[in-house]
Amino acid sequence: MSTKAQQRRDFLKLTAAGVSASSLSSLINSTDASTITTPQQHHPAKAKSVILLYMSGGVSHVDSFDPKPLLTERHGQPMPGKIERTQFDAVGNILGSYWKSAKYGESGMELANLFPKICERADDLAVVRSMTANFSEHAQGNFFMHTGFPFLGYPSAGAWVAHGLGSENQSLPAYVVLRTNKAGIPHGGVSIFGNGFLPAAAGGSIFNISERNAVANITPAMAKQEQRKALDLIRSLDRGFADRTAAEQAIMDSVRNAETAFEMQQAVPELTDISDESQATLDLYGVEAANPDTAQYAKQCLMARRLVERGVRFVELSCSSVGIGAGGGANPWDQHGDIERGHGAMAEQVDGPIAALLQDLKQRDLLDSTLVVFTGEFGRTPFAQGNGRDHNPYGFSLWLAGGGIRGGVTYGATDEFGYRVTENLATVYDLWATVLHQLGIDHERLTYRFSGRDMRLTDVHGNVWHDIIA
């Protein structure tokens, strides 16, 4: 007997005479959270979960995953060719990278060593070097990268995944966004993680793991046994109410949700309590690292693994600001100035923890079923803005790992300056088409009818990157 039927029977048993309550009325107004647990898969899935390492503010691809020797060679010279409109209209000369490039792994992937530990895992990565975005401003870029549209009101990729696949864990939401007190919400606000027009259950739940109250209202307002007593009383009132109206199913669902909420009060603290992790694991991630930013990102990475283990579908991580360049809480990677120090400090924050996450997932046999995506909303220009770099949406890099993606490969290319895409132009629609594909979903068939249109995460675009799929 399915859980739902079981619960239903239990409820009927609870209902007074069972006569009026035997109503088989439809889900009158309810779009019950648990009704979407049946995955809408269109083909066998390679991955079960996604971890999005979101680098808000924009990582410089020419200093990391798309090194360009010509920049060093021509350092200080004017940038040739047509230059697109830039956000700050402060186009300087070509800026050589502060980071050395070398070949990494068996694949011999050429990378600049901004992220030395991630570089060591080059053979796990599929680096897409031909990403483009349509917006060179943070908020629109963040919305675009998450939802395929530049404004609020559209579901985030995580919400689409949650809607399409549901959660495997009834006590935890399917889409979780991790943050800490120091890691802010990207420009555009929390709607970046929103469900848009999809049912609310699909929206990202933000867990602030610095707080005892990781989830809004998760801390019980009363002692557990008191709450139990209250819930029992409420249930008896609800039962009576359900008897008197034709909304029994909806009310029953509501009662069940209250029970789920009750469970969540337990499940969330259990999730965020990492005292059962071994010291070796804590050390691997760097949870106790001397650098507090690294320590907090390490904790997020560890938490991401714990969430994936518990069947959460989509986990998104947030970076802390190091307060260098123009990077603030909402856009920590935004080094318009002082990129050497700023990107250096940001990389120190995430490099070890991310490498550890990949290693840990692998050693626990979770990497095959977990697709890790590393991206910002755009890259940075090859030319200088003071001693930093401006936004560059015309060509930048992201990488994927695990979840049935080939390792040690690159896809697409930018010109010799890393400015514009020259090969295999890639878009955010392609990214999500590929992610959905790995999850067993055909992006053209994951639709939701909203005021007269069948909406899609990939709008009317999107091509799966078959070249990087194992």
Add this chain to the structure above:
Amino acid sequence: MKYLLSILLAFAVAATSARSAMPEQTEFFEKKIRPVLSQHCYSCHNSLEKQAGGLALDYRDALLAGGDSGDVIVPGKPQESILIWALRHEQGYEMPSNAPQLDAQVIRDFERWIEQGASDPRRTKPTAEQLREQLPWEQVRQQRLQWWAFQPLQQPSIPAVNDEAWASHPIDRFVHSRMQQAGLMPQPPAAPEVLVRRVHQVLTGLPPAPQTVAQFTANPTPEAYSEIVDNLLASKAFGERWAGHWMDWYRYAESHGSEGDPRIPYAQQYRDYLIRALNDDVPYDQLLREHLAGDLLQNPRINPTLQINESAIGPAHLRMVPHGFGVTDAYGEQIAFTDNQIDVISKAMLGVTVSCARCHDHKFDPISQQDFYRFYGVLVSCRPASVLVDSPEKLDTNKAAMRSLKQQIRQRFAEHWLTKVSDLRGWLENYQPSVATDRSVTHPLGTWALLRDVAPEDYKKRIAQLVAETEERQAANARAIANAEFYVDLRDPQSASAWKSRGNGTASVVSRAGAFALQGTGETAIRGVYPRGIFTHLLSDKHAATFSSRDFVVRGKATFVRVAGQDAQLRAPVRNYPLIQGLHPADVLQKEQLSWVPTQRKWKYWQGDKVHYELCTDQDKLPRPGNKERSWFGITEILAGDQPPQPAGAPLVSLIPDPLTITNRESLAAAYVDTLQRAVEAWRDETINDAESEFLDAFLQAGFLANRIDQLPTELQQSLAQYRELENAIPNPTRAPGVLDADSVDQPLLVRGDPKQEAEPVPRQFLEIFHNRRYADERSGRLELANDMVSEANTLKTRVLINRLWAYVFGRGIVASTDNLGRLGQKPTHPELLDHLALDFEHNGWSMKHALRQMVTSRTFQSSSQTSAEAREKDEQNLYLSHFTPRRLDADAIYDSIVSLQENQSRAVYLPVIRNQLNPFLSVFNAPIPTTTVSLQTPTNVPAQSLTMMNGDLVDQAARHWSSRIANNDQLSTPDAKITAMFQQAYARSPQADELEALLAYRKADPADQLQIEKLAAEQSQVEQQRERLGQDLAALLVPIEQRLQQEVDLRNAAAAEQGAPPIDLQPIARWDFETDVRDSIGSMHGRLEGDARIEDGTLVLAGGCLLTAPLTQTLQAKTMEVLLELDDLDQQGGGAFTVQSLDGNVFDSIVFAEALPRKWLFGSNNFFRTVPLDGAKEDAAVKRPVHIVMTHAADGTVQAFRDGKPYAASYRKSDLLSYQAGKAQIAFGLRHGTQPTPRRMLTGRIHQARLYDRALTSDEVAALAAGSQRETVTRKMLLTALTPAQRQTVAAHEAHLEQLQQTLATIQQQRRELQNQPRLQNDGYYGVAHALLNSKEFIYVH
């Protein structure tokens, strides 16, 4: 199988192509098949652009070649043709994709066609041209027009019914007859208390007052009900409720979202306008007109009380678009926000999605891509602006009187000045040029300043030079203008008329030379005398103005504007983008005299894009208005090019006919007198020119022409006083968000929506299906659009509204998809009823209150919310309304119902709607995100809602207020009465007996917390007894042995005493020897090892770990901490050796190594707040041998440290003594403070012994301790060694048991503490009842 199929197919194809198609088969194809293929399939399956699934269907060979899934047709065998499967949505195929299934007849046609051999005359691959012409739009549109919503409204006949209760109301007759057709029986009417709550929630979103419920249940007549309905419709709460719905249709927001989330100035005006309009029952067609063109209406709706032009607020919703931040692609941004306006207008007013047609013709509805750009043109012919919404009378306050008074003032000033002109000679002699400009060639006084000291023989030469310089300037100015990319002279009324002026200032006409402004305050009278130009403040600088140009294409290096003003803003926005940021600069004007100002600092960046120039007064600024009531600007010219012009100014030499007649200082002064006299006369006669005005103004500003009020003739003073009185009475204008009509623009169609592919401009007009005629060229077309929108030809407008009202009343629309009446929406369940109601609405003054009254007074509305098994089976979704469908309240109503239990709480409709910080309570209950039209919130059911209700602040606070009010209400004397009253308030009914009983029991259960505490107390004493018994058992075993050992020790102590040093016993309260374990050998403060700490060789080894003890058993104030320890290395920093701390680790005193100073000991406490760095000797020995460290803390707060028995640094006292409470504090070793090993707080080394004393030892005592004179005592190790193995086992078991009891005890104590901290205990239990009532579903349901 597939292989076999393709062989079969090969034969079939051969057979088909062998036969030539019969003419009638060709005709069948042309009539039945080709139109369907071209309308539904070609766009995704054609041989030129797109072959979804690798398939093209636009000519025979491609069709037969099939696609990725293989062959799509098997001629002769429809059952085996994938094409048929797809049309039937079988075998996992589904075509057309994401669209409704084609008509059954069409599918039968295809089957027949394939069965008969799939004759296909399309022999050649079509050209692009042919493909486009396959099915002309006209034809597609005609077909799509057949959809019900595009049919004219028709007055249906009202069905007759046999049930009398259902016969009186037209709604009931339609509903009843449909119900009968479906074989359903209506439910009886709802109970009066259910009905009264229902109608309150529907009409006002609030629960009824208990008195209303009581009155109605006592007298539930139709008349009483009708009176309730009337009262609700007349209440303020009605407008608040329905404005909330309306705001969802127009995605009301107070900020634009995106980075920075800039506010939309004056946005709340729109909300308040809606509340007033709905309460006043303004006809819906009027509101629609106002929403599109309220600011342009001939006869606007004036609110006499507020003196507001209500109509002008209507278009505010056009401004509630999301905007990107500092956009680099301004055209893309314009397309995005205009698209949003079109999306909202078309969905909210028409219930169709015109913005679907931005890139191509609508896929399902008769809306072409042209239609999108028709709307687009109308909307981009307007610009975002703050608009003045006061009544014309208010805006024109005192204008006429001031204007005529000003004439008089001018005359009087001129007369007065003329009497004084001759004084100029003397004034000039004393004149000291103040600033560089006064000495410049161009300044009126420059000639005097430059020539006054020139020798007479040089005059001629210098005058000639000045004349030449002036002429050269004029020529340069002319050259700059001639070379400009463009130049506009706003002194020319013709040029100025192309600009748009708004507001109540004087910017609407070019003022003549000599126009002047009077000061509204201050000591001087005239602010300035101006040349020709546009000036806003000629009557008052309290007047508001916005002045904007037509569009220009950015060319040249820079742009300049000749302006003056105060607190005004000058901008050149790109593509109407209203925000300000680096790429979109603005200038604030703060200069009294006209000058050329370089503006739009990003001019070069925007080369080739469209901009306009815009000036506005302070409170009209976008995006951030100022708060200055007085603000003005003036402008004469604009120019784009490389160079700003060099104004020639008004030098004397240019104002006199023959400058060379000036030959010396005297004739120079005379020329000044003459010229000024002529200027004043010309000013008086209003014949003055620009240069003379400037000349005259210079003497006014320089102080020669009398301007101080107190120095003016009395009658002039009187006139000025009168003027000021009038001026000061001008009210500050009321503003609202809006748009201003600019040049009319026909927007080029964008091929595939791509801004880089502009096609022909599309003339502005309404949807072609309703009104296919273009709008006049000179206006934006908003007014025409407004009229077309409410015209009879529009078949959607009232159906959309009535359907929405129905949905809010009954929970489901007659058309369930309330924002889409098009092909992708649902069909109406009661089409005739919908038309009937729509027409009834139009015939009754488009009154929304009338329409709602019709609905809520129907018998249909009053049905019970219960249902029968039969009805459920026949009509699962209750489409036929045999009962009232219960539903969850929407977010606003839940919020309002909760806060209605508190006093003075404002409703959800008044909460700010800030896009990046949407209200979390409303969001969790599905309040829409303000991006697009949403008319029926989809209620979801998620745990976050339960968490919000169970644990959230809103419910908690309401429950608190409500329960205390109930508890303190003496009129409700018994718990029964109180709970009954609460029930009535929350659910509008009295509790049933079992409910009351349950709640009473629950409330009683509260002292139950008390009972629980007592129960816990009993458990605690039981455990304590057990502990005692165990302790006695242990004592029985150990005491004799210990006594024996003690005797031995005593003997040894005595022996030691004989040898000299008298042994002392300083009576520590705790002692840790770490010989074999972590126990306290005196008390019960046993330790717990954390991390990598361990006991080894009789010491506590600290290697990154620490030891935490059980809580103190006595409160500790004065104290001594003593420790004997070794360190692993001397360069470690900040580790704590011995710490007394609160259990959470936040408050502590500690023996710390090298925190403030390297290698030095420190008495550490939180944040050095109570700590002084100890400047003792650097530690050098602790790595080689154990050192003895003691810190004492005296009762007065004095701290003294000792190392190896000697004082270490000076003692100090910084703050009072802290008290560490019994049960709430503990000892930590190896950790400075905290609850677990924490980096940078750990000491590495080993501790041999530690002792804690409850007083400050003296220095002698400490010296004795260090000398080893501590009296020997029996240690645990000695005791354990003395036991037999069996005894040791018993002791271990007992101790383990004791440990367990200790833990149980701790848990019980914790529970007791928690219970005692429950807030509800202070609430006499009604808090819990309130909280439960709010959490029960009945509270958030209407049924």
